[in-house]
Amino acid sequence: MADQTEQLHQTIQFLADLLQSGQDSEFIESFESLHDFEMAQVYAELPEQLRAVAWRLLSIDILASVFDNLDVDEVDIVTLLKEMPPQRGALVLQRMYADNAADLLQEMPDRLVATYLSLMPKSEADDVRKLINYDDQTAGSLMSTExxxxxxxLHVDEVMRLVKKQALEAEAISYVYVLDFQDQLSGVISLRDLLTHPDDLAVSEITNDRIISVKAGDDQEDVAQIVADYNFLSIPVTDDNNRLLGVITVDDIVDVIGEEAVEDYSGLAAVNVSQINDTPWHSAIKRIPWLIALLLLGMATATLISSYDDLVRQASILAAFISLITGTAGNAGTQALALAVRRIAVGSENSGFKTFFSEIIAGIIVGVATGLAVFLIVAVWKQNSILGLAVGIAMTVAIIVANLAGYLIPVLIDKMGFDPAVASGPFITTLSDLTSVLIYFNVAQLFISHFIGS
Known part of the structure; x- marks a missing residue:
């Protein structure tokens, strides 16, 4: 990875030198020899004054490929497009794949969107406008109309001629979709089947009529799971009448998987990890609300501890094990949370009471093992088996409760229709602190007479 980064920096410097020295032909030849991904990275990293030269030299098709391969989450792609006159920017959008153009336009204010769409041919503008109107993170927002x-x-030879004719415009050519006389999706043919069967064979003979498709309103995470399960290179999107609206290609699915992973990790960490290049000010502003909320919950824990001052004064040794129990219980709760969120994310069939009882058993096993370990350690360390027993029991119960909380809270949040990842690790940890302190001191009260003065 480091070698690739260094090579990219060298390429950027080389192309920048060509532009600065006026070697336009050499720049065009060198730039167009790059991989599409590299072209996008190089263009975005060029200084603005050199990009102003570059977009004048490069063809519309090359610029469209550049913008097709830029990630709206990592690059200020709107600013890059606005560096060109609106007419040229509209031509770039027109040559881009419709789904990518829609993603780019969704990052713009409405006034600017209207400007670009008005400069595009009506048919292309209508295609993009339809995609923009789909809800974010749905199949409709991901699909391509090419x-x-x-x-x-038709027969195989006729289809092959059409494939050759349409291939330049299509985003993916792995599958050919077959429509009936009502324009409804009736089947799919792989390119391999077309190449390996006689030209005079009717395509109906090799059409696979067992179609796996999704609806435009389906959640993108569900779509990604279907594509992963079936190892598809693309999947069709249909309306309620089974008419083909578009296709979602595997490159978009890879992006979805990355987005969902970032979203889940952001939830577990209680911070948005997608904006890694934020300014210190914006980064701090996004973290503060969660930290304040957790601080208030932490104050509840502190208040609870202070309510047991008399108990601690009777046996000061109890204070030594507060952080041990709260920390371990918090870790157990976070582990259960991570597993629960993952089960929900992949749509695991192991749900309901079976998983619930499984988590209870797992919590008991982990709690007993940890409680037994801490009992032995404390009993040997403090030469007090009763103290070890109290800490061990408290640890066991605290871990069981934290484990159940880590499992149940994201499940309940999911049932309520919210993203279970919002049950973040810091939240579960702080909640576990509260419950484990309550458990610890109540257990300690049962044994207080045995270690007063310890």
């Missing part, structure tokens, strides 16, 4: 579709009464 796909290969043929009628079911």
């Amino acid at each position: 796909y290969l579709a043929v009628e079911e009464d």
Whole structure:
């Protein structure tokens, strides 16, 4: 990875030198020889004054490829497009794949969107406008309207001619979708099947009519799971009448998986980890609300501890094990939380009472093992088996409760229709602090007479 980064920096410097020295032809040739991903990275990293030269030299098709490969979450792609005159920017959007153009336009204010769409041909503008209107993080917002579709009464040679004709416009050509006379999706043919069967064979003979498709309103995470399960390179999107609206390609699914992973990790960490290049001010502003909320919950824990001052004064040794129990219980709760969120994310069939009882058993096993370990340690360390027993029992119960909380809270949040990842690790940890302190001191009260003065 470091070698690739260094090579990219060298490429950027080399191309920048070509532009600065006026070697336009050499720049165009060198730039167009790069991989599409590298072209996008190089263009975005060029100084603004050099980009102003570059977009004048590069063809619209090359610029469209550049913007197709820029990530709106990592690059200020709107600013890059606005560096060009609106007419040229509209041409770039027109040549981009419709789903990528829609993603870019969604990052813009409405006034600017209207400007670019008004400069595009009506058919292309309508395609992009339809995609913009789909809710974010749904299949409709991911799909591309550039796909290969043929009628079911054709022969293989006719389909191959159509494939060659449409291939330049399609985002993916792994599958050819077959439509019936009502324009409904009736089947799919792989490119391999077309290449390995006689030209005069009717495509209906090799059409796979067992279609796995999704609806435009389906959640993107569910779509990603289907594609992963079936190892598809693309998946069709249909309306309620089974009419083909578009296709979602595997590159978009990879992006979705990355987004969902970032979202889940952000929830578990209680901080948005997608904005890694934020300014210190914005980064701090995003973290403060959660920290204040956790601080208030932590104050409840501190208040609870202070309510047991008399107990601690009777046996000061109890104070030594507060952080041990709260920390271990918090870790157990976070582990259970991570497993629960993952089960929900992948749509695990192991849910309901079976998983609930499984978590109870797992919590008991972990709690007993940890409680037994801390009993032995404290009994040997402090030469007091009763104290060890009290700490061990408290540890066991605290871990069981934390384990159940880590499992139940994200499940309940999911049932309520919210993202279970909002049950963040810091929240579960702080909640476990509260419950484990309550458990610890109540258990200690049962044994207080045995270690007063310890």
